[in-house]
Amino acid sequence: MKHIDEWRSSTLACRYAQAVAQITTRPWSIMEICGGQTHSIVRYGIDRMLPSGVTLLHGPGCPVCVTPAGVIDAAIAMASRPGITFCSYGDMVRVPGERGSLLSASAHGADLRIVYSPLDALAIARKEPERNVVFLAIGFETTAPATAMAVLQAKREGIVNFFLLVSHVLVPPAIDAILSDPESRVQGFLAAGHVCTITGYAAYEVIARRHHVPIVVTGFEPVDLLQGVYLCIRQLESGSAMVENQYSRVVPREGNRGAQEAVAKVFVVQSQQWRGMGEIPASGLGLAPAYAQYDALARFGGRAIPPEHSGVCISAELLRGRKRPAQCPAFGTRCTPEHPLGATMVSSEGVCAAYYRYRRSEPTPADDKAGAAV
Amino acid sequence: MNKPFDFSPACPAPVACQEVVELGHGGGGRLTHRLIDEIFRPAFASGPDDFTHDGAMLDLGGEGARLAFTTDSYVVQPLFFPGGDIGSLAVNGTVNDLAMCGAEPLCLSVALVIEEGLPIDDLHRIVESMRGAAASAGVRIVTGDTKVVERGRGDGLYVNTSGVGRIRARAAVRPQSVMCGDVVIVSGDVGRHGIAVMAVREGLGFESEIASDCAPLAQPVLSLIEAGVDTHCLRDLTRGGLATALIEIAETADAGIELDEAAIPVSDAVRGACEILGLDPFYVANEGRFVAFVPAAQAETALACLRRFDEGAALIGRVDGRARTRGVRLNTIGGARELDMLSGEQ
Amino acid sequence: MCLAVPGRLLDIDGDDALARQGRVAFGGIVKQANLAYVPEARPGDYVLVHAGFAIAVIDEREAARTLDFLATAGGSLEAGS
Numbered sequence: 001m002k003h004i005d006e007w008r009s010s011t012l013a014c015r016y017a018q019a020v021a022q023i024t025t026r027p028w029s030i031m032e033i034c035g036g037q038t039h040s041i042v043r044y045g046i047d048r049m050l051p052s053g054v055t056l057l058h059g060p061g062c063p064v065c066v067t068p069a070g071v072i073d074a075a076i077a078m079a080s081r082p083g084i085t086f087c088s089y090g091d092m093v094r095v096p097g098e099r100g101s102l103l104s105a106s107a108h109g110a111d112l113r114i115v116y117s118p119l120d121a122l123a124i125a126r127k128e129p130e131r132n133v134v135f136l137a138i139g140f141e142t143t144a145p146a147t148a149m150a151v152l153q154a155k156r157e158g159i160v161n162f163f164l165l166v167s168h169v170l171v172p173p174a175i176d177a178i179l180s181d182p183e184s185r186v187q188g189f190l191a192a193g194h195v196c197t198i199t200g201y202a203a204y205e206v207i208a209r210r211h212h213v214p215i216v217v218t219g220f221e222p223v224d225l226l227q228g229v230y231l232c233i234r235q236l237e238s239g240s241a242m243v244e245n246q247y248s249r250v251v252p253r254e255g256n257r258g259a260q261e262a263v264a265k266v267f268v269v270q271s272q273q274w275r276g277m278g279e280i281p282a283s284g285l286g287l288a289p290a291y292a293q294y295d296a297l298a299r300f301g302g303r304a305i306p307p308e309h310s311g312v313c314i315s316a317e318l319l320r321g322r323k324r325p326a327q328c329p330a331f332g333t334r335c336t337p338e339h340p341l342g343a344t345m346v347s348s349e350g351v352c353a354a355y356y357r358y359r360r361s362e363p364t365p366a367d368d369k370a371g372a373a374v
Numbered sequence: 375m376n377k378p379f380d381f382s383p384a385c386p387a388p389v390a391c392q393e394v395v396e397l398g399h400g401g402g403g404r405l406t407h408r409l410i411d412e413i414f415r416p417a418f419a420s421g422p423d424d425f426t427h428d429g430a431m432l433d434l435g436g437e438g439a440r441l442a443f444t445t446d447s448y449v450v451q452p453l454f455f456p457g458g459d460i461g462s463l464a465v466n467g468t469v470n471d472l473a474m475c476g477a478e479p480l481c482l483s484v485a486l487v488i489e490e491g492l493p494i495d496d497l498h499r500i501v502e503s504m505r506g507a508a509a510s511a512g513v514r515i516v517t518g519d520t521k522v523v524e525r526g527r528g529d530g531l532y533v534n535t536s537g538v539g540r541i542r543a544r545a546a547v548r549p550q551s552v553m554c555g556d557v558v559i560v561s562g563d564v565g566r567h568g569i570a571v572m573a574v575r576e577g578l579g580f581e582s583e584i585a586s587d588c589a590p591l592a593q594p595v596l597s598l599i600e601a602g603v604d605t606h607c608l609r610d611l612t613r614g615g616l617a618t619a620l621i622e623i624a625e626t627a628d629a630g631i632e633l634d635e636a637a638i639p640v641s642d643a644v645r646g647a648c649e650i651l652g653l654d655p656f657y658v659a660n661e662g663r664f665v666a667f668v669p670a671a672q673a674e675t676a677l678a679c680l681r682r683f684d685e686g687a688a689l690i691g692r693v694d695g696r697a698r699t700r701g702v703r704l705n706t707i708g709g710a711r712e713l714d715m716l717s718g719e720q
Numbered sequence: 721m722c723l724a725v726p727g728r729l730l731d732i733d734g735d736d737a738l739a740r741q742g743r744v745a746f747g748g749i750v751k752q753a754n755l756a757y758v759p760e761a762r763p764g765d766y767v768l769v770h771a772g773f774a775i776a777v778i779d780e781r782e783a784a785r786t787l788d789f790l791a792t793a794g795g796s797l798e799a800g801s
Contacts (some may be wrong), residue, residue, distance in 0.1 A: 036723060104396070107397070116771065149756055152738055156738065227786070650749070
């Protein structure tokens, strides 16, 4: 398949791995914040192709993983109400809230439909006007434009039985939060290429300057990732801290204007809870007043989303790149994909799920057991 | 320098308690196996090898009295899909399970649970399709049963087929017969059926039609046996796909299997569909495909036999000799990685 | 969820700003995508599709250039320095 196969070339990947080894003179820690990148790295063994001094940290890049448990619980409550058809991306339905998941709610009779696009949920609302259709709108900036368009179409057509439970999150505030943490070991970033397709990367230039950290906008196939790592290390070795664009075949510096405008019209930026990380100001999206009629929480929710509280799951440490799944006492024993204790094990892009699926039976490297990765 | 944010590490720890049967239990992965191990095997099995292969192999004593016996139910939606329907699927599925025991399929029973309101025309079409499939596979449908349930309680139609066959393989065809050094051969490209079914459900189109691979396997299997190939183990690929079948065999046989990702045949349409749906083609359902474990020395003969039926037959891996590598490992870009059973549906 | 997949735009249906759609081919399978965010896309272009929307047109020249990056910009590395 064009624009995929050439970026999965084993030969090219190996050449980049060698190039990285040739320019690396010191240990470096680089974080990526994109569930797709995490998955690709672990699935293809990209991290194992790099010299041992280079550590790839997995940040809070999976929107499924960072959706607050309170939102899941609100979703389950809504889905369980008669008259409501609840639509969700497939990845979300097995994520545990306080008491079960959307999937277990559906086993108990909730009308749950898995969709690939917010437009699918809107189509259901059109086809079944007697049902109230609620869509769980999660995702980073990559997905917010899709949600926005569904709202704009609903408004234009006067559809009244369509609602959104919104939990969209923004990446730059999370990067800022991670880098502002005095215990952070992150020295360089790979920025999520698909997020930047929409937003552009001007906001990352501010972060790079503020924290003196190189940031490389990167795709998520194996050759993309290895190129991204190469460019990041090239900067680290020379002490530079700029934004570079490895994913230039897709990402323009200004991003996608039309998508940005749609999002700015439908949403407002607000404070947001990140599961495993707590509340980060100005890091989420809520419906703008002009579109308040589509807010499922206002219509069906009742209570505000309660703040997070801690448990045995160490997602917090994982999402900040301070620990690896193998260091969690529950990993692979009490916490498995069949009995997940946290979202990072449930989501197909979650870091624990990736390690469980692809690396579980391998001996744990010494640095994974010894403590923080760097 | 910004002031650091106040992090409150958080993650509730619910315990997933399964007091009801979930859809995942039917997916062919870990949950299904848990159901078999915890509920069915304790109740029904009389020996450790029971319920470990596609059919039961019975020795009734006397000359030519080794029989294979199998049963399957079909609950597929939609009832009609590119390349087949629930009827042809049911006939071929049971014929194939018998073939996987190294048996020549002889006869089938058919039990139908019909939902009130199913158009008689649809029933006609499906029954005609079963007649055609049975004729192609050389089996007779000799007995059956019909029930009708109220509207809303049946998804249109559920089909159960059971089958009996005469075992023709010289030695027992089952995972326990797999040997170190055996090669793994797949009879054609993988993932077609699951994608064909999903395509209808999800409104996907095709540049060129992607038919399901629903087809009878008795002839390719018998051709291997007639050519003198020692079919140590045969397994048709159904729900759970290629990966699940091989993982099951590896676990039952206590063997290590090594696969080459680049050697596993996947059609362009299946690859495209998997990319956009976020699926792994190695776990997508198949009908009309099987894997064969044969001695390395017979690999060429086996491939020649199978390529007469499907050019896509390919050698995809081998059984590793070292005991500590039990399971299935896939050779890919950054090295080898372990393939795991999916927990429920993909 | 980050899943954005490249495909070839086959045709465009309509010109409504919000609901403009096109059929996109992904290695042999064809799916509709909303084209509202890629007004410049033309049949034959490769687009990146996410959650039912085309979000970018792939720049073929940039793709080729990036793929050749090591060979061109990194020439001295190839020589085994």
